[in-house]
Amino acid sequence: MREKTAKESPLVSADLAETAEISGIAGIAGIGVALAESRVDPWKEIAPAAGMKESLRDYLGCYSVPIANGQESPSHFALTAALRALEEAGICPSEVDVVISNNITSDYLDWQMSGYLASELGIEDVTTFDIYAGCNSAGIAYQAAMAIMKADPSVGTILIALSEHLGGGTFPQFIGDGGCAWVLRRGHADLTLVDFSNINAEMPRLGLLPEGGVINPFTPESRFDGEWQDNVEFNMDAYKQELKPIFVPMCASPFLEVCEKAGIAPDEVDRIFLVHQQKEFNRKLIAHLGVDESKTPLHYIHDMGHISGFDVFICLKRAMDEGLVVKDDLVGLVVMGLGELHAFLIRY
Amino acid sequence: MRVSNLGIRAAGRCVPTTTRTVCRPGTGDEVAVSVASRDQTPFAMAEQATRELLHRAGLTEGDLERQYYLVCNEGPGDYLFQLAGRMILDRLGVGRAYSYNFTQGGNSPLMATYLLACHLAAQPEIARGIVAAPQHWEYHSVGRLLGDAALGDGAAVVLFERGWPRHALQSIVTRTDGRFHDVVYNEVGGWRVPMTEEPCRAGRCVYRVHNTAHYEELAKSTVDLLAPVIDQALEEARVGWSDVDQVVFDAATPQLRQDFLDRFRIPEERAIDSGMGGAWMCSAGLLLAFGRLLERTDLRPGSTVLATSVGIDGNWAAAVIRV
Structure with missing residues (x-):
């Protein structure tokens, strides 16, 4: 088993004076997926209660979603996915230097799921932290992990293990439950980052949970029907007037930007994976990008729906298993969530 | 990690002047903690602290465009489930930036500094970044206590800049x-205790x-x-x-x-x-x-x-x- 680099060479450097080059430093050595075991037909189990019209069936393009049972917690999905990713990578947990997780829909609010994973996996000499974000956590975690790889040569292996537990939701797609983990390994030659783009800017305010924060805290008289997701006030007018007209070009912008940075035309990618929104929306997005539709497996939406921003890594793993992504392919990943957009170009 | 060519350029703070006495359970001693007014919300205090920082640095809000703004996120926001960094940047009138929020227990400013140093090392086009920590504990603690710690309100921000020669990180x-x-967390709002009416009304959030x-x-x-x-x-x-x-x-x-x-x-x-x-x-x-x-x-x-x-x-x- 490999000893940690830090012990071999404690004097390492993040020299901000040097010209940085993030590409090729580390590759993804393993991807693990853990979806809920139970599946439901959303048009029978979810759509009627949500008042969704059957006419949207083909527009959404989802006919089966994984929904957690009472025992499948967010940390269960993250831990299972982490174990599978480590196994695929052939890496002993003790070799992991950094664990990154997410905690906006975790077992508890503001707890350290990353620390829980490190403890369960028996990783003792480690740094862990949790991204507080929604679907965008996948993009943030990957971007942060690559920055750590660039700057800190003592870090040889980073485990990103994320989960999402909003199953039964219907926006922007039928939502399922699950987790996804990937292992970044310094010097690994497969699935290396070529470049990335991250767009975080002012956006129309669409959703607000009126109660529970500092401005309007919970009191013994608070009225709160259902869970917090049921109480978010969604500004449909702002969505229709301010966001919908620009949503396709907005979602396309990070990928177009990263292609420009990398000096390639969008259609030069061999495969592209998008966070699962409505199937027909993703079709429009692909067309707007100028990428041939055959380069993205839109049909993956059929039996998955939307889990989180890590949809793209689940799809990447599935495509590799099915032989749709092969060695030397240039792969695009487009992640969007909570108003933030990420795009990554990676080389298998 | 050894760091070079990154210095602390300025800091800003917004600490309410109103105080309240909190009795610490372990020792019984009384501690004066800062207490925010109604208008001093977490994001308002972070905005004010950041404006003070910019003034001290001789910078404008525009100088934060496409720079980093990282938030230590253990404290509650103006509303729940908001992305604090983006909310604060919006208040400042900053457009595109690199911003995210993370938690690492209740004590993560050096973790944020580490992450910021890494991001700046990886992106040579970025000149600076801010680490921010807004805190407001009137409604989201048990009597302003966290174990034996007595919690005060306020916000603090620190600006790190590439090439800044003074107070240089080594x-x-x-x-x-x-x-x-599992030492500290909010039990309500996750999978195990969903954020429903009963636990919220009972003061468990x-x-x-x-x-x-x-x-x-x-x-x-x-x-x-x-x-x-x-x-x-x-x-x-x-x-x-x-x-x-x-x-x-x-x-x-x-x-x-x-x-x-x-x-x-x-x-x-x-x-x-x-x-x-x-x-x-x-x-x-x-x-x-x-x-x-x-x-x-x-x-x-x-x-x-x-x-x-x-x-x-x-x-x-x-x-x-x-x-």
């Missing part, structure tokens, strides 16, 4: 013991100590567990304890503060803390201490400063700074 080291992941045994174990051992992290930070900066001229630090409780000073034999005159007395501001505490460090005009250029904080969440970090 090294940062971070470490986690995952066994202690609060950030508090849950695993008391782990908390007590940490309270006894955290200063000792910090020692190897400090040693590594000093080693990577290529200095020793004898080279340290000043220690900038933050501790969750007066007892941990004293344990820290005693353990490492640091005299009071060489220690710079948050200046909040016995009150604790979680991640904002060390950032406030950084602000006090920058105000110290008596420190000679080139002197060595050790920065660290002593929390109660199973995470440790230390940094070395050259004035």
Whole structure:
């Protein structure tokens, strides 16, 4: 088993004076997926209660979603996915230097799921932290992990293990439950980052949970029907007037930007994976990008729906298993969530 | 991690002047903590602190465009489930930026600094970044207590800039013991206790100590567990304890503060803390201490400063700074 680099060479450097080059430093050595075991037909189990019209069936393009049972917690999905990713990578947990997780829909609010994973996996000499974000956590975690790889040569292996537990939701797609983990390994030659783009800017305010924060805290008289997701006030007018007209070009912008940075035309990618929104929306997005539709497996939406921003890594793993992504392919990943957009170009 | 070419350019703070006395359960001693007014929401305080920082640095809001703004996110926001960094940037009128929020227990300013140093090393086009920590505990704690710590309100921000020659970072080291992941968290709002009416009306939507045994174990051992992290930070900066001229630090409780000073034999005159007395501001505490460090005009250029904080969440970090 490999000893940690830090012990071999404690004097390492993040020299901000040097010209940085993030590409090729580390590759993804393993991807693990853990979806809920139970599946439901959303048009029978979810759509009627949500008042969704059957006419949207083909527009959404989802006919089966994984929904957690009472025992499948967010940390269960993250831990299972982490174990599978480590196994695929052939890496002993003790070799992991950094664990990154997410905690906006975790077992508890503001707890350290990353620390829980490190403890369960028996990783003792480690740094862990949790991204507080929604679907965008996948993009943030990957971007942060690559920055750590660039700057800190003592870090040889980073485990990103994320989960999402909003199953039964219907926006922007039928939502399922699950987790996804990937292992970044310094010097690994497969699935290396070529470049990335991250767009975080002012956006129309669409959703607000009126109660529970500092401005309007919970009191013994608070009225709160259902869970917090049921109480978010969604500004449909702002969505229709301010966001919908620009949503396709907005979602396309990070990928177009990263292609420009990398000096390639969008259609030069061999495969592209998008966070699962409505199937027909993703079709429009692909067309707007100028990428041939055959380069993205839109049909993956059929039996998955939307889990989180890590949809793209689940799809990447599935495509590799099915032989749709092969060695030397240039792969695009487009992640969007909570108003933030990420795009990554990676080389298998 | 050894760091070069990154310095602390400025700091800003917004600490309410109104105080309230909190009685600490373990010792019974009374502590004055800062209490925000109705208008001093977390994001409003962070905005004000950032504006103060920009003024001190001679920068404008436009100078934060496409720069980093990282938020230590243990405290509640104006509303729940908002992305604090983006909300604060919107208030400042900053457009596109790199911003995210993360948690690492309740004491993560050096983790944020580590991440910021990494991002700037990876993106040479980025000149600067801010680490922010807004804190507001009136409604999301149990009587403004977190274990034995008495919690105050406020916000603190620190600006790190590429190539800034003063207060230059030399090294940062971070470490986690995952066994202690369950010491502090908010039990309501996740999968195990969904955010429904009953627990919210019952006052359970609060950030508090849950695993008391782990908390007590940490309270006894955290200063000792910090020692190897400090040693590594000093080693990577290529200095020793004898080279340290000043220690900038933050501790969750007066007892941990004293344990820290005693353990490492640091005299009071060489220690710079948050200046909040016995009150604790979680991640904002060390950032406030950084602000006090920058105000110290008596420190000679080139002197060595050790920065660290002593929390109660199973995470440790230390940094070395050259004035």
